[in-house]
Amino acid sequence: MVARLLLALAAVLALTGCGSTEDAAQRSVAEARSAVIFAHDAGRLLLNDRASRAYVQVVFDDSLDQAADAERDLQGASGVEPQRVATAHRVVDAAASVLDELTDAGVGTLDESGLTRLQAALRELDAVAEELER
Amino acid sequence: MKKIFAVALGILTAIGGFLDIGDIVTNAVVGSRFGWSLAWVVVVGVAGICVFAHMAGKVAAVSGRATFELIRERLGPRMALANLSASFFINLLTLTAEVGGIALALQLASSVNYLLWVPVAAFAVWLVVWRVGFELMENVTGLIGLLLIGFAVAFFLLGPDWGELGRQAAQLMPTQESPATYWFYAVALFGAALTPYEVFFFSSGAVEEGWSVKDLGQSRLNVLVGFPLGGFLSLAIAGCAALALLPIGVEVGTLSQVVLPVAEAGGTLLLVAIILGIVAATFGAALETTLSAGYTLAQFFGWTWGKSKAPAQAARFHTTMIVCLVIGLGVLATGVDPVMVTEVSVVFSAVALPLTYLPILIVANDPDYMGEHVNSRALNVAGQAYFGLILVAAVAAVPLMIVTGVGQ
Known part of the structure; x- marks a missing residue:
């Protein structure tokens, strides 16, 4: 009885449009963007001696996982225009690739050029996010 | 002087002990997505835990018995079993989340994968439960936990724009998030503030420490000063995320x-x-x-319980705790994300709240147990109003979780 009531309430909420309106392409780009900003900010703190190396390494590992999640979400995307998915794929993959390389190298080797690469990935993600919004 | 020191220590440990992984993660997630627009839930939740923890402490101090023993005696085994089932499951989920939280924090300090820290954390918990005295255990973790005041320091160092935070706090529904997601996190924050184990532990701990009617003043101060200050730290965590993460679009995960x-x-x-x-x-x-896992089960079945009791004297109580730790360890060993476990645990806490808090309200109103310390009219009004809120949160929690895909 209680389970039925809860399911009915869930259905009503879903039908009244309370769920998210973003599509998978937008969500994945936003997730990848969040991962890149996070890694960039932590990397900047490390270069300014304001965060420990151990912490920043965890940040890069977590960012890489987040970018990989964004890629996976795109692979499983259905009901979205293929062109939107392809556009999102291009920038999300590129961002994940930069994060992968920097994480693999270890944050001990991080320098300004690494941060510049992250900024470039971020600019691309921002541009595509804007495009998908239109 | 000694009395003042004891009171101060009690308050400080209550502040340090107020926050757990559920509060820390949920407040940060909410701050990064909604700013301070859910700050009102923290205030409402902290006031709620003050009302019910005060009642539970009073019941324990006056009767000399823990809440669960009285629930079974006063409401019968059926109601007590429903209460036990819900509380025990939620407690186990919370325990799993906390052990995962220790491991994640140790990972941040060492960059060693959290999965390697999980067994270390679980073993350390068991060792302390087995070997360390109740007061020492409480005081040390509570006082070191006070380092979380660093969130308040960070909040002020970040230079809060009070006008913007005030605008967020006054804005009931931010436009960038769906109403369902907003209310899902409102329920999660409420569940995090009123986690059932806090009340069971508070009540059983009072019995462990031998509280009596003369300790009611200290109990009241611990709850009414310590918990709100802990709530202030919750707001600082959300505030830090609102100031540093929300503007750059980083959602805490x-x-x-x-x-x-x-x-x-x-x-x-x-x-x-x-x-x-x-x-x-x-x-x-x-x-x-x-x-709490040991307390609830032992008190329901009438087993010997107590942290001061040697494992041979309270074998079933100690075995329950070990089994629960092993289950938590097993769940985390599957690689499930501890942050996800935390988010789910606070939502299910909300579901189980009525079963936890109704019996406390009933027992605290029973003059047979409470004598002259039975709930005052004002406390009853507050308790009943909160129980209404708890019911609404409990009914809404699961549908909101389904609709939002756990707040995605």
């Missing part, structure tokens, strides 16, 4: 993201202090949930 604003504001020193504070807070909460 990991513990490393929770502490990024702290490093930005205070550098390595504050970061280290906060990580240590999180280890202490989650370790303290893991101890409390482990003990």
Whole structure:
């Protein structure tokens, strides 16, 4: 009885449009963007001696996982225009690739050029996010 | 002087012990997505836990018995079994989340994968539960947990724009998120503030420490001063995320993201202090949930219980705790994300709240148990109003979780 009531309430909420309106392409780009900003900010703190190396390494590992999640979400995307998915794929993959390389190298080797690469990935993600919004 | 010191220590440990992984993660997630627009839930939740923890402490101090023993006696085995089932399951989920929280915090300090820290954390919890005295355990974790004040320091160092935070706090529904997601997190924050184990532990701990009617004043101060100050730290965590993460579009999904604003504001020193504070807070909460698992089951079945009792004297009580730790360890060993376990645990806490809090309200109103210390009219009005809120949160929790895909 209680389970039925809860399911009915869930259905009503879903039908009244309370769920998210973003599509998978937008969500994945936003997730990848969040991962890149996070890694960039932590990397900047490390270069300014304001965060420990151990912490920043965890940040890069977590960012890489987040970018990989964004890629996976795109692979499983259905009901979205293929062109939107392809556009999102291009920038999300590129961002994940930069994060992968920097994480693999270890944050001990991080320098300004690494941060510049992250900024470039971020600019691309921002541009595509804007495009998908239109 | 000694009395003042005891009162101060009680309040300080109540502040340090107020926050657990559920509060830390949920407040940071909410701050990064909604700013301070859910701050009102923290205020409402803290007031709620004050009302019910005060009642539970009073019941224990007056009757000399823990809440669960009285629930079974007063409401019968059927109602007590429903209460036990819900509370025990939620407690186990919370214990799992806390052990995962310790491991994640140790990962931040060492960059060693959290999965390697999980067995170490679980073993350390068991060792402390077995070997360390109740007061020492409470005071050490509570006082080190006070390092979480670093979140408040970071909040002020980040230079809050009070006008913007005030605008967020006054804005009931931010436009960038769906109403369902907003209310899902409102329920999650409410569940995090009123986690059932806090009340069971508070009540059983009072019995362990031999509280009597003359300790009611201290109990009241611990609850009415310590918990709101802990709530202030919850607001600081959400505030840090609102100031540093919301503007750049980073939604908290990991513990490393929770502490990024702290490093930005205070550098390595504050970061280290906060990580240590999180280890202490989650370790303290893991101890409390482990003990709560033993307390609830032992009190329901009438087994001998008590932290001061040697394992041979209270074998079933100690075995329950070990089994629960092993189950938590097993769940985390599957690689399930501890942050996800935390989010689910606070939502299910909300579902189980009525079963936890109704019996306390009933027993605290029974003159046979409470004598002259039966609930006052004002406390009853507050308790009943909160029970209404708890019912609404409990009914809404699961549908909101389904609709939002756990707040996605």
